Amino acid sequence: MSAHDRGVGAATLKRLRLARGWSLADLARAVIAKAGELGQPLDASVASVQRSVARWESGKAPILPGERYQLLLAHLYARTADGRASLGPGSDFAELLDAFGRLGEGERRLDELRTLIVRTATDGGGALLALLGPSTQLALSTALADPSRLDEELLDAMRLAVGDVNGQVGSVPFVRVQLLLAPIVESCRRLLDAPVPEPLLPGLRAVAAQAYTLAGRAAFETRDVEASRALYTEATAAAGGTGSPWRRALVHMSHALVTLYSTPGIEAAQRLVDAAVRDARAGESPTVRARAHALQAEIAARAGSERHARSALALAWYDMDGDRDGDPAATAFSPVHLRGFEGVTSLYVGDPAQAHDYFARSVQALQAPRERVQHAIVATDQALARIRLSEPESAAELLHGCIDAASATGGRVASIRLRRARRQLLPWRRETWFADLDDHLMDSFGA
Structure with missing residues (x-):
């Protein structure tokens, strides 16, 4: 300094x-x-x-x-x-x-x-406006009372606030994410129903889409599927009015992931992923295209279509390795995350040893607090690879850390994947280490 x-x-x-x-x-x-x-x-x-x-x-x-x-x-x-x-x-x-x-x-x-x-x-359940600065709180109150007072400065502040909340994912439980988002979500709803200045509508819709998407995911993670579905519907409509197709692609991808874990089969998630790919290809963000193709690869791998999965992964790497200067969503995805998708592809339609190596490299890189949820998910997939490599006890050792991370954040996706991994270990249910894992799961998540 x-x-x-x-x-x-x-x-x-x-x-x-x-x-x-x-x-x-x-x-x-x-x-x-x-x-x-x-x-x-x-x-x-x-x-x-x-x-x-x-x-x-x-x-x-x-x-x-x-x-x-x-x-x-x-x-x-x-x-x-x-x-x-x-x-x-x-x-x-x-x-x-x-x-x-x-x-x-x-x-x-x-x-x-x-x-x-x-x-x-947020420990005491209050602080609804904690991430909105004093001037933002005043400006927001003014705009809610008189929508014609909405301006770019307030939209920027709201966008930063949503980003701040998003940055807390993995560091605070999802119930607190919901708490922090609540005033922004409600404000967006009220402003979108009000006569705000026409030139500001795309920006307001973009903020709303981001807030609704994060709120939809948080609602799903806290097991409120109905609220999650409604929020994703609002997010899709808001993103569709921004004039930037990549924004709607991000909504579709988030919605697809929660749908994959809340709806039997993969057909519903597949439709959302296909819609995400279409929007991503029409948009101006190579990073979002890479993410959409990576998710397309996972869905294809889960369906057993290796050729389709490998093709989608190749497209993802093409976009990720290309020129991304000026990308409006450059931080929406990274090579570290893409390696996790490579691992999932190999896990379902390839070599589990290769999948394990992909997961191990991804886990090692996912160390930031914001990445704690993703770290738990990828590490659970790494454990699945160990099971397929006939290393069940080693897999169980890895899952203990995943349980702690999933329990701390209250993440539903991570807990669902943990239970699926546990079912894969049932052939060894008479082993002492299996009983220890079961006890840990029960202590952390209940029956």
Whole structure:
């Protein structure tokens, strides 16, 4: 970090403190009190902590607060002076993380802090507007009262908020994802039914499609299939009005995956995947085309059509390896995820040893908190490959970690795949390790 950045970070910390009306000693006392409240009392006097605060805010040589103090400050500034959780853009919490970054903290640590505070903010079932910053909350209230006041700045803020919620998948249970999405979903519904400025409709529909799709998946993961189906219907309609076919392709793909696990057979999922491929080919995102072809390969492999599956995989790699400059959805899919689809193809219509290697490489790469759900799914498929390689006990060892990850996120897809893997292990049901796996599944998911 440059001296200028460090100076800005220190000035931000000082400004946040003064905005609360706190002296150096007041903040020191607040930090000590918060530590006690969290069950992690500080073995330090007010004077000692006050000196630390002064060093963080120094105009000459500011220092980055240590990790423990970062956590305590994050808890303090995650709530407004009147006690409301506020974590979105423009909030004190957002400015605090920016200050830490300017003082030298790394992105990974900042992401961990943000994830932890989001989990804490939603523990009590409140904080519906936690990821909407104060100015966004005000602008949204204004637009809901007078739809003609909707503007691009508010749409951008809503889009960022949906992205923030999406970024919490894998870090927080899906019930909290629903909680965080609720105000955005309802706001989109009300605004789409209102006379908003015509030029802003495509942008509003794009935000709505993204919010409804994520909400549809979260509803499915929490076993509310009817709500999930309705949300996907809304998402499809909203995406269809954006003028960007790739957006509707993303909706179809998400819907296809949950349909695959909620509807007998693969025909319903197949229809959605075919629709996704058509929209992806008509769109301007090579990444979305790659993802659609990868999903097409999985469906074909599950149906036993190796030639079709291999052809779809080749098309997926063609799009993934091609020129993706200017792709509007460049982060929607990656080579790591594509290797997982290669593994699924080999698992169903190829060599299980090859499938295992594909899964192992994919699992090793899927380490980010956001990828925890996908990590559990791919690792479960890796266990299936071990079963087919006549290594059932090794498969069971792998499944224990998958159970922990699926239980932590409340993911239904992962739990369904786990139960299917367990059924594959029934020939070994008299083994002690099988009983241990069954006990773990029962403890985590019930009967």
